[in-house]
Amino acid sequence: MRFAIPTLLLATSPALAQEPPVLNVYTYDSFVSEWGPGPAIEEAYEARCACDLQFTAAGDGAALLSRLQLEGTRTDADVVVGLDTNLMAEAQETSLFAPSGVEGVDWDLPIEWDSEIFVPFDWGYFAFVHRADFDAPSSFRALGDSDASIVIQDPRSSTPGLGLLLWVKEAYGDEAPAIWEGLSDNIVTVTPGWSEAYNLFLEGEADMVLSYTTSPAYHRIGEGDDGYAAAKFDEGHYLQVEVAAAIEGSDQVDLARDFLSFLATDEAQSVLPTTNWMYPAKMPEAGLPDGFDTLIEPEKTLLVPIDKTPETIDAALDEWRAALSR
Template sequence: MFFRLLPVAVMTALPLLAGADTQPELNVYTHPSFAAEWGPGPAVKEAFEAHCECTLNYTVLDSGGAILQRLRLEGESTPADVVLGLDTGTMASARQIGLLDHHERKLDDLALPIKWKDDTFVPYDWGYFAFVYDTERLPEPPRSLEALIAAPDDLKIILQDPRTSTPGLGFLLWMHSVYGEQAPDKWQQLSGKILATTQSWSDGYFSLFMNGEAPMILSYSTSPAYHMAVDKTDRYQAARFEEGHYLQVEVAALVKTSDNKPLARSFLDFMLTRDFQRHIPLKNVMYPAIDLGSEMPEVFDRLIEPSQALYLDPADVSGIRRRLVNDWLDALTR
């Protein structure tokens, strides 16, 4: 997911003031799974525009990593007002670019499994990384990370690149959380089972996994909810690993150079309303950042629950990320 731009959807709304020729525009950098027709982006756009009297534009980049790279390249000339689609694994790297501003809102009422105190990033959903498998092709999947690593090499899996994909980085952190300094050796043992390492989650899930190229893919424990609720099938399930599963919180942030900061902050506030959050469970297929109560789809009650949540503080990730990526590259090229 590097620099391929998808078409930007623009919707006409009423003028902000009588006699005004143009409306304010809010430019949001995001990734394909959010802005896609089946994702939450179109519904969020419609709902936000209904009360902001503005135009919400999405610039769709291939991944969270591509969003960071675009910000680095554009610097203070970036047209982005908000970036949406980063996560706890990429927060520190995004902060280091120096282009993000404080959100200036309280975050006391979030429904997250961890306490949230960050003054730059606003969470909008969360979930656990997991391996989703095709029950028709793999009736008995590995039930632990160790069992997956020790499985015969004819069991093929699809991963994502940690340099470009937030799930790819999440798995790197998952491996480190479980194995520590032994992780490079475990990567080498796993290498024979890797059918493909894609640049983005969507590339691997839709282009390869759903076309039957491999029976397992790195995804989320929540992914089966979509298949059960929308596709009306139990065929695709998440394997519960006894070591636990790594937690991801997805976030958005205000760009410091934005010419529309009041509107951008209004959007960040809107993210934590029911009009935004109700679209998260079955369109972004993650847990919402607020308690939806009875609006939560019942299929989420049928998902696996990790034995423990594995998680590294974003500041700690910043200190080890480059070394982990280098260890991963070395292990896979031996």
């Protein structure tokens, strides 16, 4: 004999009514795309946390910080994934972020890492990607003197765009305005983010696009296409380390810190090379996929010291605006 349980009791039973905690993660658009790392990381972490991981896409990395600055302490974010070394100093000045609690990780990065707030999850070098049969320039000066057309991203909304700005500034110093003046005729358009720029390049709208030295690995591994390459520049290449951080005012700060620890695990790091197409911040036990060994390796790593980035960005932005407005 079956017993009918009153609907009211089911609805009000504390054990049945309890919802899993929600962890709201702000990130950039491509991270949560169907081909990005977001879906796999969400599935893996939810299996571990008994929580509901929800991603909120907020444009590109620089736009992500702008949104956080606008929302301030009213933000719904518990975690932010997708800021980088060029934005860390400005982000820290907001006082929105909590210590990560992540300690004792032996990071596989080109630089020493000692931040108590920001946790690295991947890294790469900026580069201009082109089709393999294109005779690409090998320096900014040569690019400016050439007829090559390029698509770049806006440094005010995009972390690659900001990386290019600091790449030119770090490589050329006071000569940066002249470099930008030389490049101005090569620029087809400036897009808000990386995805828009790369799609224009794939559609044949430009000879080269600002991306990463690792981008050809996507075509080689993901599409079986060896027809793309990254131009190796004589000046060296600018480094980007992407980072995640917990929000100080979050009501899920312990869960947020657990998620940051999860990002450093082999389970999460092994996802990144073939979804975000970047180098993992902590090398997985399986190493890198076949195809990464064919990528160019910069002769010189360029990076503005993190504590100097805000003032360097202000000066470089003025130079960039002036050159492109002529």
